[in-house]
Amino acid sequence: MSSHVSSIREPLVFGNKTYHNITEDLVAPTEKTPGKLWIAMFILAVGVLAMGVYAVTYTIYYGIGAWNLNRTIGWGWDITNFVWWIGIGHAGTLISAILLLFRQRWRTGVNRAAEAMTIFAVICAAMFPLIHVGRAWDVFFFFPYPNTRGPLWPNFVSPLLWDVFAISTYFTISVLFWYTGLVPDFATIRDRAKGFRKKLYSALSFGWKGSAKNWQRFESVSLVLAGLATPLVLSVHTIVSFDFATSVIPGWHTTIFPPYFVAGAVFSGFAMVLTLMLITRKILHLEEYITVNHIESMNKVILVTGSIVGVAYITELAIAWYSGYVYEQFAFLNRAKGIYWWSYFGMMFNNVVIPQLFWSKKIRTSVAWTFFLSILINVGMWFERFVIISTSIARDYLPSAWSYYIPTGIEIMIYLGTFGLFFTLFLGFTRVAPVVAIAEVKSILKDYGDQYLDKTQENI
Amino acid sequence: MKTKKNILFGLYDDEQDLLKAVKESNKRGLKIMDVYSPFPIHGLDPLLGLKESRLHIAGFIFGTIGALTGFLFMSWIFKIDWPNVFGGKPFWPIPAFIPVTFELTVLFSGVGMVITYFIINGLSMKSETEVLHDRISDDKFCLAYDVTGDASANAGALESFLKETGASLVETKEMSDL
Known part of the structure; x- marks a missing residue:
């Protein structure tokens, strides 16, 4: 097998696996009683979620006054968190769709979990506009449906409405893509299960048989969905950036925003995938499927997108200077030297300096370093959104209206609560569905298994 | 009530063995009902005469x-x-x-x-799914022939063909949903 294979091709499946081993290993977490670590994490996640539920309930009952937003700063942690979560939600589709189109085989080890992460992150993100409108029970007014108020239609030329369409479409397509891929794997679980689980997985797998025609259509639908999802994923964060770029606020109305936001979204999304996958491979013992080679590939994507983000920051500054427009210049100087200088520092350091460390192969292939740096990048990207959103409006047109904003306890609890929601969903997912796409890993085994490449592992 | 079919099938341990068997089967002019596998096998569709999906x-x-x-x-x-x-x-x-x-x-x-x-694809939520063999979604590659009614005359020849080409298990099963 290895005669026609490039000698620099690195294995993606270690441990001399057979097809049956792969099934056994990857189905195991759904069949066994969870380990102590899983239970502890689940209890913690549900606890944090409960706190979030309390904070959201309080906000809906009491109103937006429960937050520290004021007339000058109308968008604070809520929209920052929204953009942050949406950004994280971009990596899953990027891994499953764009890397499928580019024929990057390492996607098979991480795509399933990354897609799940996308879906859960979008759920967390969607919650923020929902509660930010103040009257969450009227939130269906967003959608154009025949109503008794005229009918009164939403404003289709507003970027905020484009967001509604972009995010709901993105969520729907991500769920379909994810589930279509899960169907054959649910069939694998079904054929091993007994009793109630057999019935459950029979329903979940929609009676998948795996005939030649089934698989042909499966590949066709995956490819076309990937083709659709690729421009979609770029459009979603472009439209999110329009929320700012089409406004008249200095610091917001910049034409560089769409590519800059998309690169930032991929950057933060991959950082979150890494954080999550490093935890998952540890808890579920998947070191042979999510290998250092996967981690290194993702770190390379982080390096590229991180550098794009860095260039974008510097371009923004250069354009502000070159424009000769004092208000624009003030907005950017104020970011670096004003009251929120610490958030600007957090953004610059974590997003521009930190990813450059990945030029070193030693750091790129170190699990401990990657975990640590991926968390710093997540923090940095949160700061980026905060810098763009809140610091730009904190110093607006009239100095008498200038203001400062720090979140209330309720706002912090809501943000933490979304982590509870995210991890509750993700941990639940690891018990119900295989975290690594079984069929896809089997399909690359003969090209990327260590025994076929004559490279038995020393570095997993 | 759907009519029941008798299916004769062989399980192979490797997709390459299955591909060889399919080629051999085509050479001998045996009419394959279908092939079932745990993942897509590349190069199989033209052998089975499947047109590109629309x-x-x-x-x-x-x-x-x-x-x-x-x-x-x-x-x-x-x-x-x-x-x-x-x-x-x-x-x-x-x-x-x-x-x-x-x-x-x-x-x-x-x-x-x-x-x-x-x-x-005929996929729908149901609490029971009839499959030829539990290992097909795991690590076995299945080549199936329809031996209902008149076709059962061929069963003996097909069975020996499957064994000859390296099937590790050969069985006949009555299926109502395939």
Whole structure:
């Protein structure tokens, strides 16, 4: 097998696996009683979620006054968190769709979990506009449906409405893509299960048989969905950036925003995938499927997108200077030297300096370093959104209206609560569905298994 | 009640063995009912005479419907149903319709295509699924022949053919849903 294979091709499946081993290993977490670590994490996640539920309930009952937003700063942690979560939600589709189109085989080890992460992150993100409108029970007014108020239609030329369409479409397509891929794997679980689980997985797998025609259509639908999802994923964060770029606020109305936001979204999304996958491979013992080679590939994507983000920051500054427009210049100087200088520092350091460390192969292939740096990048990207959103409006047109904003306890609890929601969903997912796409890993085994490449592992 | 079929099938341990068997079967002019496998086998479709899937055409048609729905709906609202001035812009701001039109194109295309995919594959939620063998979704590659009624005369020859080509297990099973 290895005669026609490039000698620099690195294995993606270690441990001399057979097809049956792969099934056994990857189905195991759904069949066994969870380990102590899983239970502890689940209890913690549900606890944090409960706190979030309390904070959201309080906000809906009491109103937006429960937050520290004021007339000058109308968008604070809520929209920052929204953009942050949406950004994280971009990596899953990027891994499953764009890397499928580019024929990057390492996607098979991480795509399933990354897609799940996308879906859960979008759920967390969607919650923020929902509660930010103040009257969450009227939130269906967003959608154009025949109503008794005229009918009164939403404003289709507003970027905020484009967001509604972009995010709901993105969520729907991500769920379909994810589930279509899960169907054959649910069939694998079904054929091993007994009793109630057999019935459950029979329903979940929609009676998948795996005939030649089934698989042909499966590949066709995956490819076309990937083709659709690729421009979609770029459009979603472009439209999110329009929320700012089409406004008249200095610091917001910049034409560089769409590519800059998309690169930032991929950057933060991959950082979150890494954080999550490093935890998952540890808890579920998947070191042979999510290998250092996967981690290194993702770190390379982080390096590229991180550098794009860095260039974008510097371009923004250069354009502000070159424009000769004092208000624009003030907005950017104020970011670096004003009251929120610490958030600007957090953004610059974590997003521009930190990813450059990945030029070193030693750091790129170190699990401990990657975990640590991926968390710093997540923090940095949160700061980026905060810098763009809140610091730009904190110093607006009239100095008498200038203001400062720090979140209330309720706002912090809501943000933490979304982590509870995210991890509750993700941990639940690891018990119900295989975290690594079984069929896809089997399909690359003969090209990327260590025994076929004559490279038995020393570095997993 | 569907008519029952008798299926004779052999399980292979490796997809290469199966491919060889399929080629051999074609050479001898045996009529294969279907091949079942735990993952897609490349190079199998032409051997079985399967034409390329036309799902992408369905995707294109649904996408077109989505684009037209989005664009015409917004145009109707802004030109006819409720013309409104937003920031002194024209009543029919076509460039501003692009994002929503695009999203609806993708939405209709994706949803329509996945629904089509489930329907033509005969996938539906049911609490019991009849499969030829439990290991087909795990690590076995299955070559199946229909030996119902008159075709049962061939069963003996097929059975020895499957064994000859390296099937590790050969069985006949009565199926009502295949």
